[in-house]
Structures are given as C-alpha cells and as structure tokens.
Amino acid sequence: MRFASPREVFGSLHFRLTVWNTVTVFLVVAFTLIGVREALRLALLKETDQLLEDDALEMRLTVQEFLPNLEQIEHELERKVSTHAHRGLYVQLLDRRGAVQWESGSLPPVSSVPPPPIVARRPTTIEKYRVVQEQLKDTDPRLYWLRVGSSLAPVQDDVAKLTNTMLIAGAVVLLVSPLGGYWLAGRATRPLARIIDTTARLHPSNLEERLQIRGTRDELDRLSQTVNALLDRIAAYITQNRQFTANAAHELRSPLAAIQNSLEVGLNADRSAEEYHELLGETLEECGVLRDLVNQMLLLAESDAGRLEISPDAFRLEQVAQKSHEMFVGVAEAADLKLRLECQGPVLIYGDANRLRQVVNNLIDNAIKFSRAGGTITVSVRRDLARHAVLEVADTGMGITSEDLPHVCERFYRGDKSRQRKDRSGGTGLGLSICSSIVAAHNGTIKVESTLGQGTTVTVTLPLAEAARRDEIGLPLKNIESSPVA
Amino acid sequence: MDLLIVEDDPLIGKSLQKGFQEAGHQCVWVRDGIRGLELGRSQRFDAITLDLMLPGLPGLDVLKTLRNERILTPVILLTARGAIEERVEGLTVGADDYLVKPFSFVELMARIEAVCRRSVSRPSATLEVGDLRLDLATRRATRGTAECELTPTEFSLLEYLMRFAGKVVTRKMLCEHLWETDWDGTTNVIDVHINRLRGKLDRGFGQSLILTVRGRGYALRES
Numbered sequence: 001m002r003f004a005s006p007r008e009v010f011g012s013l014h015f016r017l018t019v020w021n022t023v024t025v026f027l028v029v030a031f032t033l034i035g036v037r038e039a040l041r042l043a044l045l046k047e048t049d050q051l052l053e054d055d056a057l058e059m060r061l062t063v064q065e066f067l068p069n070l071e072q073i074e075h076e077l078e079r080k081v082s083t084h085a086h087r088g089l090y091v092q093l094l095d096r097r098g099a100v101q102w103e104s105g106s107l108p109p110v111s112s113v114p115p116p117p118i119v120a121r122r123p124t125t126i127e128k129y130r131v132v133q134e135q136l137k138d139t140d141p142r143l144y145w146l147r148v149g150s151s152l153a154p155v156q157d158d159v160a161k162l163t164n165t166m167l168i169a170g171a172v173v174l175l176v177s178p179l180g181g182y183w184l185a186g187r188a189t190r191p192l193a194r195i196i197d198t199t200a201r202l203h204p205s206n207l208e209e210r211l212q213i214r215g216t217r218d219e220l221d222r223l224s225q226t227v228n229a230l231l232d233r234i235a236a237y238i239t240q241n242r243q244f245t246a247n248a249a250h251e252l253r254s255p256l257a258a259i260q261n262s263l264e265v266g267l268n269a270d271r272s273a274e275e276y277h278e279l280l281g282e283t284l285e286e287c288g289v290l291r292d293l294v295n296q297m298l299l300l301a302e303s304d305a306g307r308l309e310i311s312p313d314a315f316r317l318e319q320v321a322q323k324s325h326e327m328f329v330g331v332a333e334a335a336d337l338k339l340r341l342e343c344q345g346p347v348l349i350y351g352d353a354n355r356l357r358q359v360v361n362n363l364i365d366n367a368i369k370f371s372r373a374g375g376t377i378t379v380s381v382r383r384d385l386a387r388h389a390v391l392e393v394a395d396t397g398m399g400i401t402s403e404d405l406p407h408v409c410e411r412f413y414r415g416d417k418s419r420q421r422k423d424r425s426g427g428t429g430l431g432l433s434i435c436s437s438i439v440a441a442h443n444g445t446i447k448v449e450s451t452l453g454q455g456t457t458v459t460v461t462l463p464l465a466e467a468a469r470r471d472e473i474g475l476p477l478k479n480i481e482s483s484p485v486a
Numbered sequence: 487m488d489l490l491i492v493e494d495d496p497l498i499g500k501s502l503q504k505g506f507q508e509a510g511h512q513c514v515w516v517r518d519g520i521r522g523l524e525l526g527r528s529q530r531f532d533a534i535t536l537d538l539m540l541p542g543l544p545g546l547d548v549l550k551t552l553r554n555e556r557i558l559t560p561v562i563l564l565t566a567r568g569a570i571e572e573r574v575e576g577l578t579v580g581a582d583d584y585l586v587k588p589f590s591f592v593e594l595m596a597r598i599e600a601v602c603r604r605s606v607s608r609p610s611a612t613l614e615v616g617d618l619r620l621d622l623a624t625r626r627a628t629r630g631t632a633e634c635e636l637t638p639t640e641f642s643l644l645e646y647l648m649r650f651a652g653k654v655v656t657r658k659m660l661c662e663h664l665w666e667t668d669w670d671g672t673t674n675v676i677d678v679h680i681n682r683l684r685g686k687l688d689r690g691f692g693q694s695l696i697l698t699v700r701g702r703g704y705a706l707r708e709s
Contacts, residue, residue: 277700278700280701281699281700281701281702282700282701283701284700284701284702285700285701287701288701289672291588292670292671292672295670296670309570311570323665323666323667326639326665327661327664327665327667327669327675328673328675330639330675330678330679330682331673331674331675331677331678333678334678354667357667358667361667361669361671362671365671365673368673369673428672431671
C-alpha cells in the first residue's frame with residue numbers, strides 16, 4: 001500500500017470538493033445568522049420605540065393634567081419610571097432653551113444628554129438610550145419639553161445572547177461541515193476513484209478488463225463508457241499490431257531460413273566454383289525477398305506514424321496508368337491474359353506520382369495473379385460526376401469469397417491460404433495494405449468489389465487537382481498552373 | 487579508377503572495398519568523416535562514396551566543406567531509407583547521386599561509372615558489342631548481318647544492357663531505366679521482355695547473348 005503524498009492529497013478532487021463544500025456551508029450559515037441577528041435587533045428596537053412613544057405620550061398627558069402642580073407631576077412621573085424599572089426609563093423636563101428643570105432619579109450621565117433641538121420627535125439613539133421628546137403645549141414656560149429615555153441594554157442583552165448562541169452554532173457548523181463535505185465528496189468521487197484504480201491496473205498484456213458501467217447515466221458513467229470505447233479501439237489496434245509483428249516475423253523467417261540453410265550446406269563440403277556461384281545466387285535471391293519485405297514493412301510503419309513521404313506534384317493519372325500498362329502488358333500476355341487500358345482524356349491529379357504508380361502496379365499485379373488464362377483485365381481512368389479522379393482495375397478472375405472480402409486490405413491477409421508463401425506468386429500479402437495507405441495519404445478511398453468466380457474490381461477514388469488545391473493537401477501548388485492541361 | 491569510400495560500417499566498407507578492387511579499381515576506405523575530408527581534399531580520387539551517418543564529421547558536412555573548397559570530385563551518397571530531407575539537402579549542396587541502403591553492389595558501380603562518365607564524355611551514336619550493333623539515331627539493331635525488329639521497350643532494354651556490357655545489371659536498374667519506377671513486387675516484369683529479346687537476338691545463333699545471373703539480374707556477353 002502506498003501513501004499519497006501531501007501534494008496528491010491537497011491537489012485531489014476529494015480534498016478540494018471538501019474545502020469548497022465547507023466554505024460554502026460556512027458562508028451560508030454565517031450570512032443567515034447575521035441576517036437573523038440584525039432582524040431580531042431591528043424588531044426589538046421597534047418594540048422599544050413603540051413602548052417609548054406610548055410612555056412619552058402618556059407622560060405628556062399626565063404633565064398637562066397635573067399642571068401647574070409641579071410636585072404632583074414629579075411624583076407621577078417618578079412613579080411611572082419606577083414601575084418600568086426593568087426598561088431603564090428616565091424623564092427630563094426642560095425649558096424652552098433646553099435647560100433641564102427637573103429630572104427623574106434614574107438619570108444617565110448628564111453629559112451624554114445633548115441639547116433639545118438635536119433630539120427629534122421620533123425616537124433617536126443617544127449613547128445607550130433611545131430618546132424621544134414631546135412638546136408640552138399651553139404650559140408653564142419653564143416646562144416646554146418632556147424628554148423620555150429608554151435604556152437599550154435589554155435589547156443589547158438579547159442580541160448578545162443570540163450572538164453567543166450563533167457563535168456556538170457557527171463553531172459546530174465549522175466542525176461538522178468538513179466531515180459532511182468529506183463524506184459527500186467521497187461519495188461523489190468514489191466512482192472516479194474506481195475508474196482510476198481500474199485504469200491503473202490496465203496493462204497491454206491484459207486488454208480484457210473494462211470499467212464498470214453503473215447504469216446511472218450520469219457524467220461518470222459517460223466517462224466510463226468513453227474510456228471503454230477508447231480501450232476497445234486501443235485493444236483492436238494492439239491486437240492488429242501484435243498480429244502484424246507475428247506475421248512479419250513469420251514472413252521474415254522463411255527467407256532467413258532459406259539463406260541459413262543454403263549457406264550451412266554450402267560450407268559443409270568443398271565445392272566447385274560453379275556450385276558456389278549457384279549457392280550465392282540463391283542466397284542473394286532470398287536477400288532480395290527479405291529486402292523487399294522489409295522495405296514494404298517500413299513503408300507501412302511510416303504510414304502508421306503519419307510520416308509517409310508524399311512529394312506532391314500535379315500529374316496526369318492516365319499517364320501513370322499507361323506506364324503501368326506498358327510494364328505489365330508483357331507479363332499479362334505471357335499468362336494468356338488481355339490487359340486493356342481505357343482512358344478518356346486527361347485526368348489531372350495532385351499527388352506523389354511514384355507512390356500512385358506503386359498503387360496501380362500493385363493492383364494490376366494482383367489482378368494478373370488472380371486471373372485465369374483467357375481472362376481480361378481492364379484498367380480505366382476517368383473523372384466521375386462528383387469531380388473525382390477514378391482509377392479502376394477490373395479482372396475476370398477467380399474473385400474473392402464474401403468472408404475474405406472485408407479483410408483483403410489487412411496486412412498479410414491472403415484469401416487463398418494454399419497460396420501462402422509456398423508459392424512466391426502469392427506475394428507478401430502487403431500489397432493492398434500498402435495501396436490503401438498510399439491512397440489514404442492522398443485523401444482518397446479504395447473500394448474492393450468481387451463476385452466469386454466472376455472477378456474483382458478495385459476502385460480508387462482520388463481528389464482531382466483542382467479539389468486538392470482547394471483542400472491544400474501538401475506542398476506549393478504553383479506546379480498545377482504550369483503543367484499542361486490539354 | 488581511384489575511389490574513396492567513407493563508410494563506418496565495417497561489413498559494408500570491407501565488401502565495397504573488396505568489390506571495387508576486384509573490379510580492377512584503386513580503392514581507399516576510411517571509417518570517419520574527418521579522415522574522409524582530409525583524403526577528399528587531396529583530390530586524387532575519381533569518385534567518392536560517402537555515407538551520411540559518420541562518426542567525427544557528418545557526411546553532409548564533409549560534402550559541404552569539399553564543395554565550398556571547389557573540390558568537384560563526383561560524390562555518391564549512401565543514405566538510410568526515409569532520410570529524405572538529408573538526401574535532398576545532399577543533392578542541393580552538390581552530391582552527384584545517391585543510393586538508399588540496402589543497395590546492390592552492381593548498382594553502385596553502375597552509378598559511379600555514370601557520374602564519372604557524365605563529367606567526361608558523351609555517349610556515341612552507335613553501340614557495338616561483339617557482333618551486335620545498335621544504332622541510336624535510326625533505332626536499328628543488327629546481329630551480324632541479321633536485322634532484329636525490336637519494340638521500343640526491347641530497344642531500350644538492349645541499349646541499357648549494351649552500355650553495361652559484360653557487367654551485371656539488376657532488375658531494379660532495368661525497371662528504373664524502362665519505366666522510371668522501381669517495382670519491388672514478386673512478379674518479374676522484366677523476364678518477359680528479356681525472353682522476347684533473346685528470342686529475337688539469338689535466332690539462328692547457338693549461344694544466347696543475354697545471360698541470367700542468378701540472384702542479381704542479367705548481363706550481356708561481351709564477346
């Protein structure tokens with residue numbers, strides 16, 4: 001078991017989700033509590049004000065009722081104040097200029113009470129008191145204002161109590177929410193962790209394992225499906241590669257074995273110069289087979305790596321077909337086959353003429369190999385309606401079975417197993433794969449159609465030079481303008 | 487001819503040297519670029535075969551230095567398959583030809599002779615080998631007194647064989663000469679034409695002029 005490094009832990013999605021969750025929960029709780037506290041404070045203040053205004057009104061009426069009996073007024077006011085002692089009330093009577101004429105015993109520090117004009121008719125906070133002022137009408141000039149104050153201490157006490165409770169609640173949230181967050185994040189990332197575990201276990205030697213699909217159709221399931229699809233493709237690719245390597249080794253072994261045998265036998269006894277000649281010639285022939293095979297495999301490897309050399313230029317496909325026709329017409333005649341060439345005017349394409357000549361050669365060669373004496377092979381080059389260049393090689397040969405047809409472009413695939421290796425005319429089994437690689441590098445397509453016993457038609461479709469110029473498949477296109485289009 | 491081989495692979499170097507010497511040429515083989523450059527500067531060679539991947543000094547640098555110093559000894563590059571940029575650069579800085587490994591010895595020899603000839607003489611208008619005569623201007627072929635009717639392909643084939651009379655010509659060389667393309671398939675596209683050519687040339691003669699050299703190609707009998 002390996003322990004995760006701090007960097008891994010703090011960088012993990014699990015950790016970060018936990019942190020975000022905690023921060024979010026904490027902020028929500030904090031804002032809610034602050035809001036509640038403020039609402040409570042305002043409500044309490046409003047209640048205090050209501051009471052204060054009622055008191056002030058009542059006291060003004062009392063004062064007016066008992067005027068001019070000052071003693072009676074003071075007594076009444078004093079009584080009123082003391083009955084509401086828990087609210088911390090105080091009362092002042094002021095003259096017109098604001099000088100205090102009388103005040104209740106429960107007075108706040110005198111310095112803190114500002115002169116009358118500042119105190120409004122509406123309750124105002126002055127230091128730790130809510131203060132309201134009533135004007136006494138038609139009275140003694142010494143008694144012009146009635147000022148009533150109510151302590152804010154009860155409100156503040158209540159708010160303070162709530163604040164304490166909130167701080168405790170906040171602390172609890174702060175402690176609990178990371179745990180909850182950790183648990184939640186764990187739940188959310190567990191499938192992810194499983195994906196990681198499974199993926200980490202995967203090895204090219206065991207390509208069977210796949211990620212579990214939980215059937216929840218969520219993002220993680222989609223991720224698993226995507227990874228599985230990728231694995232399928234990789235598995236197919238690796239299998240194909242393994243097959244290729246195995247086949248290649250097998251193919252290389254035959255000529256190698258032949259070389260080894262003849263050299264060993266040759267060295268076993270003294271021989272005449274003529275015999276040595278013969279022997280070395282045979283060996284050289286096998287070397288040629290090896291060289292061709294290796295070259296073909298290198299070409300395919302280059303193509304797989306996307307590094308197939310294409311030196312494009314504008315050229316006429318039908319001229320390439322003509323050259324190939326020239327090259328093979330002798331072989332075809334020797335095999336009692338008719339090799340026909342059908343061209344209708346120039347078909348200008350943009351690509352690597354040498355590579356495409358290789359394609360045409362391979363196709364004609366295949367057609368000759370799989371034809372019976374008396375047959376006809378038709379090579380035709382034309383433009384189709386969709387403005388493509390079309391090259392077709394059709395034979396009247398033995399055809400390909402429907403089981404073999406989908407595989408003919410696979411490397412080393414040979415339909416007729418009996419022709420494998422024993423008979424050199426079977427070729428390396430790479431011809432068509434090479435053709436499709438080259439055609440693909442030219443943005444073209446290759447199609448093989450066949451009817452068993454009737455013949456095979458291979459159709460190669462390539463972009464015309466104008467189309468290729470539009471799509472910019474490669475090098476400078478100035479050659480197109482300068483080349484003859486007749 | 488006096489030849490310089492600059493090649494670090496001991497097996498290839500040794501066999502090239504042996505091959506050239508047996509073909510009657512003087513030959514010096516060095517295994518690194520610095521020695522190659524020193525000897526190349528001496529200007530006593532008729533041609534140089536230069537490997538591109540060399541210890542000491544890369545082949546391209548050797549070539550560039552030689553050409554910068556106005557030393558115009560013909561140079562044939564030996565390159566690995568796929569190293570197209572180096573090859574192109576090599577030709578740009580003044581190589582006369584190149585060959586991709588693995589190559590056949592006769593082809594290298596033919597190319598060396600070709601680059602040397604290129605700088606010396608023009609081919610004549612008639613080729614003659616033994617009793618065989620080929621008029622390049624009128625495109626007529628005669629053996630002794632008998633005239634042979636040849637197709638353009640056969641004519642071209644015979645011309646090439648006659649230029650290399652007495653020497654082995656590979657199928658690859660013939661393919662490239664006839665159709666400007668290499669054919670590495672297993673079908674022998676040359677055989678048919680050779681056989682027809684033989685039929686036309688040897689009619690009435692006991693001995694075939696064109697020999698098949700097992701594993702290598704064909705050769706035209708010199709006398």
